[in-house]
Amino acid sequence: MMGDLLLSVALGQVLSLLICGIGLTSKYLSEDFHANTPVFQSFLNYILLFLVYTTTLAVRQGEENLLAILKRRWWKYMILGIIDIEANYLVVKAYQYTTLTSVQLLDCFVIPVVILLSWFFLLVRYKAVHFIGIVVCILGMGCMAGADVLVGRQQGAGENKLIGDLLVLGGATLYGISNVCEEYIVRNLSRVEFLGMIGLFGSFFSGIQLAIMEHKELLKVPWDWQIGLLYVGFSACMFGLYSFMPVVIKKTSATAVNLSLLTADLYSLFCGLFLFHYKFSGLYLLSFFTILVGLMLYSSTSTYVAQDPRVYKQFRNPSGPVVDLPATSQMEPSVTYTSLGQETEEEPHVRVA
Template identity: 55%
Template sequence: NRKRSPAGPGSARGRHILSLLKTILMGQVLSLLICGTAVSCGYLVEDKVETPMLQSFLNYALLLFTYTTLLSTSDRNILQILKTNWWKYLAMAVADVEANYAVVKAYQFTTLTSIQLLDCFVIPVLMLLSWFILKTRYRLMHFVAVAVCLLGVGAMVGADILAGRNQGSTNHVLLGDGLVLLSAVLYAISNMCQEHTVKNLSRIEFLGMMGLFGTLISGIQLHAVCSLHLVHVRSIQLHACSGEDDECYGSEPLSAHC
């Protein structure tokens, strides 16, 4: 009866279990953060605060100050990375920025439960992209788990409908649902590129480049959206108050639509 070596199969199995538990725990924390984001977006929409692009810009700005700075001080040459892979990170940043913008914008048109349900569309799209592009192969259990997940979310939405809960405005529901589906496809593209980059390069490089390009893209789009809404709001107020110059600009904050 030989004693099992600490580096034997038993030890490897223990490390595998610990890694699995860590992954599950991190997934639950991520789900909690996403839930907080969804609830916060719902409250902002109820208060008539429409800032989908500003919310994204702040996220990328934090990545810029943290990971882009860290990447600049690491052994990797950030100029060489930009020279060789700038177009790849630009494409990934466009997909990620527009996915964030679309899903936050959807809260103005459809309900929270509908968004959570349709956002799960990212899972089958991501599996399909990974199957053909990354050559990832899934077992039957993976497909069953995805089906159970989608059925569970569908049951939650059905329960809300039967209970008659009003979770937001239903105006332009089709537009809101379409924005969520578009966001899910873009998220799937971004997540697939993220997996490939993190596994083959580094996490710091990916987050640093996303912070850099994401801040640039969202900043440009934020300025464009604010400028368009500024002109639109002023033109409506001037038309509505013809003859009363003292009230031409009203009291509505012009930056509430950025």
């Protein structure tokens, strides 16, 4: 049990390290080379997803083929792709208006969004220890924000702080929606389907957004091998994050993943101590270990669904056959989804219309 608990926490930290790599390459591109191209950077990631996962779906046969999936639920994936694109864009854009501390704190808004959506749409139910773990994690983030104020790391223009704060809240809300949809898809359909559809619609709509909003900025980039290497590094970290996150979400949950990602800013800060000569505060270490304690608390106890998942899946698959149970039969107990991704029984693959 302890081994599974540590594995759950470790998987989340891998995602945080990938986000750290994304942040560092973005910082070098924007500050050292004045390449402010967030849409282009996301576009590169969506192209990679398209080349790897969308093409994989295209060569599959039967109901898992790309055309069959598009025929059944293309508009759902189109909406999800737009949500994912704009979530990335809004948070990156917010740095131009508000402070780093505000972004770090307000970005935690994704956690209550994920909890509420999981409660109402995934029927996940939490126990007291889960809420205690969540509160401890958020206290750790507050400790880090306080350390930023003490050492003077409140970066950002701050002239239109309200606009920046609203952008962060909007981005966090969209991230929450995207993460919960991702958990639903990887648990009931497949990881490859999710990434393939995100790659398809993400490439298309981010390409349009790039052509409209960022083509002039792209022409200003002073291209050389260093900038090219930074773009490659950014794309590799982003592609790794998108590819690995569904695995971790299926093993744990969307809520657990977002709690794990709270340490990403701390990894970036520790790297910044050596690369950018940031000032150090002992509160950063306190913040890091506080977040880890919160993660251990959250992951130590299982969550559960509110009703039998087969009934839930029948509700989501109205075109499927409905089996009438005998009046004397007794409904089996609900499957328990744990924060470590374990289930009390194996669910068959169900096609969702």
